[in-house]
Amino acid sequence: MRNYNLNHLQQLEAEAIFVLRETAAQFERPGLLFSGGKDSIIMAYLASKAFAPAKIPFPFVHVDTGHNFPETIEFRDKFVKEYAVDLVVGLVQDSIDQGTAAEETGLNASRNALQSVTLLETIDRENFDACLGGGRRDEEKARAKERFFSHRDSFGQWNPKDQRPELWNLFNGGKGQGENFRIFPLSNWTEMDVWQYAKTEGIELPSLYFAHERNVIERNGMLLAISDFVSPHEKEEVSKEKVRFRTIGDATCTGAVISDASNLEEVIAEVSASRVTERGSRADDKRSEAAMEDRKKQGYF
Amino acid sequence: MDKDYIEMDMLRFTTAGSVDDGKSTLIGRLFHDTKSIFEDQLEAIEQSSKKRGDENINLALLTDGLRAEREQGITIDVAYRYFATPKRKFIIADTPGHIQYTRNMVTGASTANLALILVDARIGVVEQTRRHSFIADLLGIKHIAVCINKMDLVGYEEEAYEKVLRQFSDFASRLENISELTFIPLSALKGDNIVERSENMPWYKGAPLLYHLENVYIGSDANHVDSRFPVQWVIRPHSDKHHDFRGFAGRVAGGVFKKGDEITALPSGFTSRISKIMLGKEEMEEAFFPQSVTIQLEDKIDISRGDMLVKPNNQPKSSQDLDARICWFSNSKKLTQGGKYLIKHTTKTAQAMISEITYKVDVNSLRKNEQDKEFNMNDIGRIKFRTSEPIFYDAYRRNRNTGSFILIDPFTHQTLAAGMLR
Ligand SMILES: Nc1nc2c(ncn2[C@@H]2O[C@H](COP(=O)(O)OP(=O)(O)OP(=O)(O)O)[C@@H](O)[C@H]2O)c(=O)[nH]1
Ligand SMILES: [Mg+2]
Numbered sequence: 001m002r003n004y005n006l007n008h009l010q011q012l013e014a015e016a017i018f019v020l021r022e023t024a025a026q027f028e029r030p031g032l033l034f035s036g037g038k039d040s041i042i043m044a045y046l047a048s049k050a051f052a053p054a055k056i057p058f059p060f061v062h063v064d065t066g067h068n069f070p071e072t073i074e075f076r077d078k079f080v081k082e083y084a085v086d087l088v089v090g091l092v093q094d095s096i097d098q099g100t101a102a103e104e105t106g107l108n109a110s111r112n113a114l115q116s117v118t119l120l121e122t123i124d125r126e127n128f129d130a131c132l133g134g135g136r137r138d139e140e141k142a143r144a145k146e147r148f149f150s151h152r153d154s155f156g157q158w159n160p161k162d163q164r165p166e167l168w169n170l171f172n173g174g175k176g177q178g179e180n181f182r183i184f185p186l187s188n189w190t191e192m193d194v195w196q197y198a199k200t201e202g203i204e205l206p207s208l209y210f211a212h213e214r215n216v217i218e219r220n221g222m223l224l225a226i227s228d229f230v231s232p233h234e235k236e237e238v239s240k241e242k243v244r245f246r247t248i249g250d251a252t253c254t255g256a257v258i259s260d261a262s263n264l265e266e267v268i269a270e271v272s273a274s275r276v277t278e279r280g281s282r283a284d285d286k287r288s289e290a291a292m293e294d295r296k297k298q299g300y301f
Numbered sequence: 302m303d304k305d306y307i308e309m310d311m312l313r314f315t316t317a318g319s320v321d322d323g324k325s326t327l328i329g330r331l332f333h334d335t336k337s338i339f340e341d342q343l344e345a346i347e348q349s350s351k352k353r354g355d356e357n358i359n360l361a362l363l364t365d366g367l368r369a370e371r372e373q374g375i376t377i378d379v380a381y382r383y384f385a386t387p388k389r390k391f392i393i394a395d396t397p398g399h400i401q402y403t404r405n406m407v408t409g410a411s412t413a414n415l416a417l418i419l420v421d422a423r424i425g426v427v428e429q430t431r432r433h434s435f436i437a438d439l440l441g442i443k444h445i446a447v448c449i450n451k452m453d454l455v456g457y458e459e460e461a462y463e464k465v466l467r468q469f470s471d472f473a474s475r476l477e478n479i480s481e482l483t484f485i486p487l488s489a490l491k492g493d494n495i496v497e498r499s500e501n502m503p504w505y506k507g508a509p510l511l512y513h514l515e516n517v518y519i520g521s522d523a524n525h526v527d528s529r530f531p532v533q534w535v536i537r538p539h540s541d542k543h544h545d546f547r548g549f550a551g552r553v554a555g556g557v558f559k560k561g562d563e564i565t566a567l568p569s570g571f572t573s574r575i576s577k578i579m580l581g582k583e584e585m586e587e588a589f590f591p592q593s594v595t596i597q598l599e600d601k602i603d604i605s606r607g608d609m610l611v612k613p614n615n616q617p618k619s620s621q622d623l624d625a626r627i628c629w630f631s632n633s634k635k636l637t638q639g640g641k642y643l644i645k646h647t648t649k650t651a652q653a654m655i656s657e658i659t660y661k662v663d664v665n666s667l668r669k670n671e672q673d674k675e676f677n678m679n680d681i682g683r684i685k686f687r688t689s690e691p692i693f694y695d696a697y698r699r700n701r702n703t704g705s706f707i708l709i710d711p712f713t714h715q716t717l718a719a720g721m722l723r
Contacts, residue, residue: 004521004523004525004557004589004590005521006591006592007307007308007309008307008309008310008311008390010592011311011591013593014552014591014592014593015591015593017552017580017593018533018552018593021533021534021550021551021593022533022648024534025533025534025606025648048581049580049581050550050593051534051536051550052536052579052580052581052582052595053538053540053542053543053546053548054536054537054538054539054540054543054546055538137381137383138382138383140366141363141364141366141367141380142366142367144364144366144380144381144382145366145367145379145380145381147408160367160369160377160378161367161369161377161378163378163405164715164716165404165405165407165408165630165716165719166408166716167407167408167411167705167707167716167719168411168412168701168702168705169552169702170645170646170705170706170707172645172707172709172714172716174643174709174714175714176713176714187381188381188383188392190383192306196306196307200307272306274339275339275340276339276340276341277339277341277342293366293367293368294368
């Protein structure tokens, strides 16, 4: 008899597509959080598979700190055009201008935490009742605790001490007035799975993920790229290095790693030999022991 | 390594057992000793341990990631962790032992193929060990490894191990589904019998835990016989190019569907043939559990979310009167006869009214209690209920996907119970 077995990438794909379709079916107005990073690209790609030949039935939502690598925005716009979806942009600058968010000051100032404010404002303005996120449980210890369908109260808060039980593949998206959901189709994927899947499916990723030369400085044990938003302080030395990014977030807090990996195959080899997590290069998680949990409670992705 | 990584076999397992028996420490130890903890993670755990004044590095902090968990030194909610050895890829659910959070243990166990049940060698089997073992059995987990932990605190004596083994075996003989039961004496704290065989327990002839996890034959729980396709979503592109396209999106919940197969749509009973099976742009000859696909039919028949495609000669049971075992989760709502809830079963949501509370199970003796019918949080038992529309199902034992359901509070939307149909 034929052997009816899926390999684990195929299992993860089937699971993610199931979750994406449940989202479309259970909610009135879901949005897909699209940062231009690899996880959101994979999620968007899976969404295009899930609903083909129809268009993806939700708009993309980009919460924009204004501190982007130009490559990210280029890639985003190209992608949106290719998939013919609507793009909703929430600008952190708008929240600052309205006085609902305040710019951080000091040496390590970042707009990363302000994204929560802008995200909640965007959800409100657009009446989203669910937002799909590319978060993975292997990324961080608070994320490791999160459900596929993660409930948010009417303040947009996550209550990790009282999450709904989530059994089998029966996702309960029921909610009261003003409440909404964050939904994570890639929950069970690891960083390695993401790279492997991109390779098997031939998914194009932004050039930032592959080795290139760039001016960087070392700050708090991280390599930060010199850009319009990051300039060297006194005593910091700028050097030109061959680097790539393992995650892409706000340019002010996403560290680069020294690398020669210029294609997916080489990236995969490098990741499998790596002894630090991808978030090891993110300053936003290093702020305190429960930095991610605290941000998530406030409404972060 | 590429090809190998992709073709690797995957095992999902869950931890279980009473509070403080060492579940999280065990998972941390497994990661540590297989060198699966990343340097930055280890550093963070070391720092937190120091800050807490722990004597050793506290490996439970790898999974106990929430602030409230670290404050109290207990697990509150399931942590999912991933690791791979050259033999297998693992998805681990580390669940809480505390009775108050049993619902989270059920969450973690509902998708597992194997359960590690931890027992403190000093204390032996307690009520919560029995409750978790019973739940694992109810959920149809066929493989159980009883980890007799904290052997370092009983001088690594065989006697302590034997005592727990007898206690547990006695209880397990009354469970229904377990097909494989293994006992391993270990110390999660010291690392005995986790990855390497322990020199402290020469009397133990079995394999260490990791070897067992890598090699235990799981087979497939999948049902490849009864073809079931619950429709999730109807794809209608509304574009000129795909003007007449109607695709039924869903995930195969059992069996196999092939191009050209005759199907019956439930509840309408209309039949047609499969003209195409697709995923994205790719066309496929067949689809099987657990693939997510889009199915097109030769005839235009009315089908929507919640309907099910099956084979004419192999149909699921169909009824509005159902009989099930349930695990009740809610601490604010009680299960009542005549109570009205929402039922979510495959992709269908309907109303349900409880017609009979048949019995409650005493988790210590596994006896059925037909007198006490008050279901509180964490109670397990059997009920009968009537639904507003027919449900198409198989017994849970035959198919987890078409035999499971949840009950939802129509007002608060909380998930109240997990159920397994008979
Ligand atoms: N001596 C000794 N102590 C252990 C061993 N395993 C765990 N412990 C200790 O037992 C305590 C509880 O361990 P945890 O791993 O948090 O227990 P748990 O089963 O995960 O607890 P919950 O998740 O809250 O149910 C901690 O202080 C551990 O250090 C062991 O093998 N030997
Ligand atoms: Mg624990």
